[in-house]
Amino acid sequence: MELKEQFEKAAADSKSLSEKPSNEVLLQLYSLYKQGTEGDVNTDPPSNPFDFVNKAKYEAWSSLKGKTKEAAMEEYVALVNKLKD
Template sequence: MSLEEQFKTVADSVRNWKSKPSDSENLALYSLYKQAVFGDVNISEPSGIVEKAKYKAWVDRKGMSQDDAKKQYIEMAQKLQSKYA
């Protein structure tokens, strides 16, 4: 299975977890997902509190390759799977 296929499979499974990860885990997964799919941040900073936290988490991934973000997302999701799936 290619990295892209593995990433899509894992991302789909994360969406179907029975319970939600902690805020910090969720932000980490979110920022890795955004970096993997879109690369470096390509939007202006939003104004809402939650949106700003998500934006900052994504900005912190700036410069990370999309493949590295996919690999880290897969690793993190696999570690959290038993806890939330």
Template sequence: MSLQDQFQQAQAESKNLPERPDNMTLLKIYALFKQGSVGDVQGERPGFTDMVGRAKYDAWAALQGTAQEDAQQQYIDLIEELKG
């Protein structure tokens, strides 16, 4: 199974985790997914009034420079860990 296939499978499995991860873990999942699927952060940082959008942007921006394949593997590993 290719890394891309594993990444897509982990994406599907992320919707059926046994319990909802805490907010910091959710941000990590989001950031790794975006880095793995899109690459480095894009667009403007959301304004101060959009706290959730800003946190998501910052989490993604923290991974800037991480290779897409590395982010995909980290995403797969994290989802596997959360599945228990």
């Protein structure tokens, strides 16, 4: 199976995990997904200082700057597979 197919399957599988992952793991999934699909962060940080959720998402994605889409996809697939066990 190609990496892109594995990635898309992992994205689908992530929606039906038996247990909801912790917020930290959810941020990791989000940032790896965004890096794998869009590459480096391409938006401005949230302007509202009290928008903690979107600020955390932005910072998590931003922390992966420079990671290739392929590497992010591989890490995402590995993380989802680990969560399925």
